[in-house]
Amino acid sequence: MKYYSISEAAAQFNIPESTLRYYEKKGLLPLIERDGAGRRLFSEDQMALLGTVICLKNTNMPISGIRQYIDWVIEGDSTIALRLEMMQNHKQAVMAEISLMTESLEGIDYKISRYTERIQDY
Amino acid sequence: MKYYSISEAAAQFNIPESTLRYYEKKGLLPLIERDGAGRRLFSEDQMALLGTVICLKNTNMPISGIRQYIDWVIEGDSTIALRLEMMQNHKQAVMAEISLMTESLEGIDYKISRYTERIQDY
C-alpha cells in the first residue's frame, strides 16, 4: 500500500502543507501514521478522506461541521444515517448558495451591460 | 424624495443595523446624510447603491474590492472603464466559484447515493 508524504499530499490537492498540519490538529485528518522519524504518512484511504474534506471545504462547510462528519466516519457504520442526513442538509445549503450567487450574477451582468453602453461616450 | 432610517434600510435588505454602520465606516456607504439629531438618512440613490454593495457581498467580493468600486462610483464617469473591467473580472471569478461548488456538489451527491444504499443495512 502506497503512502504519501505531506509534500506529496499537498501537491496532489494543491494546498499548503501548513494547511494539512492545521487540518490534522483540528481533527479533520485523524489517525495519520508516522514513520520512524515522526513524519506523516498519508495512506490511500486518507488521501481519499482528504479529498472529501476538501470537497466539503470547497462548498464552505465550516471546520466544525467537517470535524463532526469525520468523527462520524471514524465512529463507523452506526452513524451512516447521521452522515446521510448531514450531506442532504449540506446539499440544500450549497444549492441555496449557488442560487444566491447566480441571482447576484444577474445584477453584475446588468452593471456590465450598462457600463458597456456608457463607455462609448468616453 | 423619500429617506429611510437605518432600521428601515436594515429591514429592506434584511441585514443588521450594526452591519450598515460598519459598512459606512469602511467607506462602502459614502455621503450618507444625517438629520438634525445626527441620525442617518438613506436616500433612494443610496438604497440602490446599498443593493449593489450587497450584490457584491453576496458574490464574495472582499470589502476592499467593494470599497474600490464605490470610490470609483463617487469619482464619476471618468472611471466607467475601470468599473466595467472590474465587473467583468468579478464575473469570471464568480463563475469560477459557482463551477467549483457545482463540481463539488457532485461529490456530495455521490456520498448521498452511497449512504442511501448502505442505510438499508441498518
Next chain:
DNA sequence: ATACGACTTAAACCATGGTTTAAGTCAACA
C-alpha cells in the same frame, strides 16, 4: 415632566481559517 425607544459614537471583543516563526530532528548525499 418624564420615561421610553430609537438612534449615536468609539472601542473592545469575537469567530473563522489559516500562516508564519523559531527551534529542533533526521536521512541521505558529497
Next chain:
DNA sequence: TGTTGACTTAAACCATGGTTTAAGTCGTAT
C-alpha cells in the same frame, strides 16, 4: 563527517468581517 533539505512541534501572528458594549442624545407619547 558535515551540511543540506525535508520534516517536526508549539505558539505566535495575521486578515477578514463583523458584533457587542458602554455611555450618551434625542423625539415623542403618557
